[in-house]
Amino acid sequence: MSRWLSCLALGVGAACAMTPRASQVGVDDHIEARNTAEELRRRAEALEAENAGTADACAQACPLARNVCDLSERLCTLAARHSDDGELERLCRDGRDRCGRARDKTRPCGCLKPE
Amino acid sequence: MIRRLLTVAALAALCCACGRAPSWVEAARTANERADAALLRGDAVSALSALDAFADAAVPNTVARPDRRRVLQDVFYRLSELETLVDARRAVAYADRGLTLGEHEDVFTANLWVAKGDALEQLGDDSGAARAFARALRINEILLDATGVSP
Numbered sequence: 001m002s003r004w005l006s007c008l009a010l011g012v013g014a015a016c017a018m019t020p021r022a023s024q025v026g027v028d029d030h031i032e033a034r035n036t037a038e039e040l041r042r043r044a045e046a047l048e049a050e051n052a053g054t055a056d057a058c059a060q061a062c063p064l065a066r067n068v069c070d071l072s073e074r075l076c077t078l079a080a081r082h083s084d085d086g087e088l089e090r091l092c093r094d095g096r097d098r099c100g101r102a103r104d105k106t107r108p109c110g111c112l113k114p115e
Numbered sequence: 116m117i118r119r120l121l122t123v124a125a126l127a128a129l130c131c132a133c134g135r136a137p138s139w140v141e142a143a144r145t146a147n148e149r150a151d152a153a154l155l156r157g158d159a160v161s162a163l164s165a166l167d168a169f170a171d172a173a174v175p176n177t178v179a180r181p182d183r184r185r186v187l188q189d190v191f192y193r194l195s196e197l198e199t200l201v202d203a204r205r206a207v208a209y210a211d212r213g214l215t216l217g218e219h220e221d222v223f224t225a226n227l228w229v230a231k232g233d234a235l236e237q238l239g240d241d242s243g244a245a246r247a248f249a250r251a252l253r254i255n256e257i258l259l260d261a262t263g264v265s266p
Contacts, residue, residue: 054264057262057263057264058264060262061259061262061264064255064256064258064259064262065259067225067251067252067255068252068255068256068259071229071248071249071251071252071255072252074232074248075245075248075249075252078236078241078244078245078248079245081241082241082242085242087242087245088241088242088245091245091246091248091249094249095248095249095252098252098253098256101256102256102259104266105259105260105264105265105266106259106264107266108264108265108266109264
């Protein structure tokens with residue numbers, strides 16, 4: 001503490017911080033190790049929270065993506081019954097595109113098999 | 116087949132009006148439970164009757180409009196799906212009654228479009244069914260986007 005006060009009095013705090021005395025090294029290493037451990041713990045907690053958030057999002061997203069693809073299949077089943085109907089053909093193609101995008105979006109969740 | 120994402124029981128938990136109109140929400144739950152029990156016995160007529168009676172009952176003024184819409188749309192969806200194999204025209208009418216309450220980009224509106232599509236397909240109106248399924252598909256896609264999941 002007295003070392004910091006004398007450094008501050010001299011107005012060279014930054015320089016002092018970079019030139020610790022030999023006896024201070026062990027204490028500083030200990031503090032640094034503790035700070036690193038604390039930082040790692042914070043990061044682990046943040047990662048855990050992020051994973052939990054992803055799991056929640058996937059729990060919501062997967063049934064919706066399945067619905068998109070199920071409905072796309074139904075559209076194409078209807079279109080297949082009327083090969084001369086351009087509107088049904090367009091709705092089928094559009095549905096397949098949207099299903100493909102739903103698959104891409106939910107790839108991190110692993111709930112829909114890739115085509 | 117599209118899944119029911121919310122049941123009235125879950126809806127009741129979300130319902131803002133519960134404190135003000137618990138008896139109406141309770142009646143919705145009871146009607147659904149009676150319908151479930153009837154279906155387990157293979158009695159679709161009693162299931163329809165339980166849900167139909169609830170749908171026709173007056174809604175207390177204390178029920179907030181969004182809650183009224185969601186609860187009734189869920190009931191009309193169920194009525195429509197149950198009626199599809201018995202009388203597809205009535206099934207279309209139930210889906211339309213639900214949609215008349217207001218279309219939103221939510222699961223209740225999407226379910227009604229699916230129910231209407233099922234009924235129209237049963238009636239042989241494949242174009243109408245496809246248009247209804249496409250509406251449901253787009254709502255599901257919007258809801259999927261809202262989850263924030265991305266590759």
